[in-house]
Amino acid sequence: MQKYSKQTRILLAVDCIIFGFDGDTLKILLIKRAFQPEKDNWSLMGGFVQPQESLDQAANRILKQLTDLEGVYLEQLHTFGSTKRDPIERTVSVTYFALIDINKYQTQLSKDYHAEWFPLKRFPKLIFDQQEMVEAAKKRIRYKAAMHPILFELLPGKFTLPQLQTLYECVFNTQIDKRNFSKRILATGLLIKLTDKDKAGSKRGAFYYQLNMQNYYAKFQAFMNFIPNPDTLSQ
Amino acid sequence: MQKYSKQTRILLAVDCIIFGFDGDTLKILLIKRAFQPEKDNWSLMGGFVQPQESLDQAANRILKQLTDLEGVYLEQLHTFGSTKRDPIERTVSVTYFALIDINKYQTQLSKDYHAEWFPLKRFPKLIFDQQEMVEAAKKRIRYKAAMHPILFELLPGKFTLPQLQTLYECVFNTQIDKRNFSKRILATGLLIKLTDKDKAGSKRGAFYYQLNMQNYYAKFQAFMNFIPNPDTLSQ
DNA sequence: TCAAAAGTGTTAGGGGTACACCCATGT
DNA sequence: ACATGGGTGTACCCCTAACACTTTTGA
Numbered sequence: 001m002q003k004y005s006k007q008t009r010i011l012l013a014v015d016c017i018i019f020g021f022d023g024d025t026l027k028i029l030l031i032k033r034a035f036q037p038e039k040d041n042w043s044l045m046g047g048f049v050q051p052q053e054s055l056d057q058a059a060n061r062i063l064k065q066l067t068d069l070e071g072v073y074l075e076q077l078h079t080f081g082s083t084k085r086d087p088i089e090r091t092v093s094v095t096y097f098a099l100i101d102i103n104k105y106q107t108q109l110s111k112d113y114h115a116e117w118f119p120l121k122r123f124p125k126l127i128f129d130q131q132e133m134v135e136a137a138k139k140r141i142r143y144k145a146a147m148h149p150i151l152f153e154l155l156p157g158k159f160t161l162p163q164l165q166t167l168y169e170c171v172f173n174t175q176i177d178k179r180n181f182s183k184r185i186l187a188t189g190l191l192i193k194l195t196d197k198d199k200a201g202s203k204r205g206a207f208y209y210q211l212n213m214q215n216y217y218a219k220f221q222a223f224m225n226f227i228p229n230p231d232t233l234s235q
Numbered sequence: 236m237q238k239y240s241k242q243t244r245i246l247l248a249v250d251c252i253i254f255g256f257d258g259d260t261l262k263i264l265l266i267k268r269a270f271q272p273e274k275d276n277w278s279l280m281g282g283f284v285q286p287q288e289s290l291d292q293a294a295n296r297i298l299k300q301l302t303d304l305e306g307v308y309l310e311q312l313h314t315f316g317s318t319k320r321d322p323i324e325r326t327v328s329v330t331y332f333a334l335i336d337i338n339k340y341q342t343q344l345s346k347d348y349h350a351e352w353f354p355l356k357r358f359p360k361l362i363f364d365q366q367e368m369v370e371a372a373k374k375r376i377r378y379k380a381a382m383h384p385i386l387f388e389l390l391p392g393k394f395t396l397p398q399l400q401t402l403y404e405c406v407f408n409t410q411i412d413k414r415n416f417s418k419r420i421l422a423t424g425l426l427i428k429l430t431d432k433d434k435a436g437s438k439r440g441a442f443y444y445q446l447n448m449q450n451y452y453a454k455f456q457a458f459m460n461f462i463p464n465p466d467t468l469s470q
Numbered sequence: 471t472c473a474a475a476a477g478t479g480t481t482a483g484g485g486g487t488a489c490a491c492c493c494a495t496g497t
Numbered sequence: 498a499c500a501t502g503g504g505t506g507t508a509c510c511c512c513t514a515a516c517a518c519t520t521t522t523g524a
Contacts, residue, residue: 004246009245012327081247089238183506206503412515418478438523
């Protein structure tokens with residue numbers, strides 16, 4: 001027996017929801033689709049899974065194609081497989097979301113794909129069921145950021161507390177008291193205060209911080225309190 | 236243009252991690268694989284995705300095939316797609332986990348598939364990468380149960396507090412003080428105390444409770460406190 | 471009457487939230 | 498000098514965790 005002979009093979013794609021933060025607003029990176037159907041309409045960056053690559057490899061390849069970035073935070077989100085998603089031919093799509101430092105993004109690469117950043121609160125209609133994908137990604141990022149320190153992936157290596165707070169406020173669409181916020185964040189031991197300041201945002205300037213990588217990896221499981229002394233809750 | 240002509244189609248399977256709770260131990264339901272490769276070895280229940288069904292439909296079909304149950308808690312977990320997972324032919328597997336009331340499971344159906352319940356702490360070696368799938372499911376169930384009242388799906392309609400506590404202790408592999416546990420659980424408003432008792436577990440008997448479905452649906456988002464007044468964190 | 475599990479209340483401490491003022495600096 | 502955003506401390510309250518005894522009843 002060499003093959004599962006009677007079974008149907010299906011087209012498999014990967015679509016990436018790419019998040020960035022410009023200091024003010026959470027954004028997603030969209031492209032103009034280059035081929036039919038829905039040519040020239042706004043779409044997530046995606047591509048078909050190739051025979052010799054894993055899903056994670058496909059996602060990384062697709063992300064690199066558009067952003068030229070490697071080693072960024074990329075996590076599988078959900079697989080969408082309703083039979084009519086793509087009108088041309090049934091295609092199952094495995095979605096990933098990426099968190100990138102928007103400053104590392106090379107603007108010129110956008111041209112090849114006619115890519116643009118759009119605020120998460122106001123972006124164009126997307127093809128197929130991609131609207132639903134973005135919604136799922138938004139939920140997941142909130143969900144995860146509520147318990148794990150993933151939002152740092154959206155910031156440069158050096159950042160200020162006001163920047164970080166704005167990011168949290170964006171993601172959770174809420175207002176946070178800065179005194180409580182800084183206490184809480186600093187109490188995690190995740191941050192190292194640097195000696196220099198960012199003078200861009202104000203006259204006085206705000207101190208830069210960077211991640212304490214030891215604590216960061218150790219505490220990635222973080223913030224849980226429903227169950228006393230659980231065995232593991234990580235991931 | 237009628238097809239994405241140059242792309243490779245891939246075999247797509249669904250595998251289900253089926254959890255049950257017998258009052259004492261968390262268990263998973265495994266079958267003896269009926270065909271090559273790995274014939275007669277222990278495996279998750281799975282099957283290929285058919286051309287005219289969605290992934291959710293495939294998962295429900297597969298679950299029903301083995302358990303005859305419908306409408307049970309079933310959630311997509313993760314999609315496994317390394318190229319060498321299945322030695323015969325590349326197969327991407329979308330995994331789902333199911334939480335079922337073990338009492339509703341019809342033992343006789345097991346015979347067709349040579350199915351058996353195994354304690355999550357000690358189950359046989361599984362085929363391919365299914366060990367990893369079970370690990371992922373275990374993590375996910377803990378993760379989710381820490382914040383959402385999903386464990387009720389593993390219990391019958393009427394259950395006692397000691398039963399519920401044992402279940403939590405199993406899932407999180409920890410010991411919980413019963414006074415604090417009952418206070419916390421009852422404070423959620425999710426439970427309705429019934430007038431009759433379960434006399435099976437003790438001489439005195441323990442009161443039955445059932446879910447308050449209004450509150451259950453309303454509070455499914457539950458237990459979060461990192462961010463004050465978040466917009467939404469549901470899922 | 472004894473063993474085994476169910477059920478219940480109090481206290482102390484820590485963490486969270488609410489809240490207001492001073493500081494540094496560029497214009 | 499003043500406007501703008503950065504930075505810090507305290508008090509109160511609630512929630513959590515720790516902890517022990519009584520009740521019921523079948524054997």
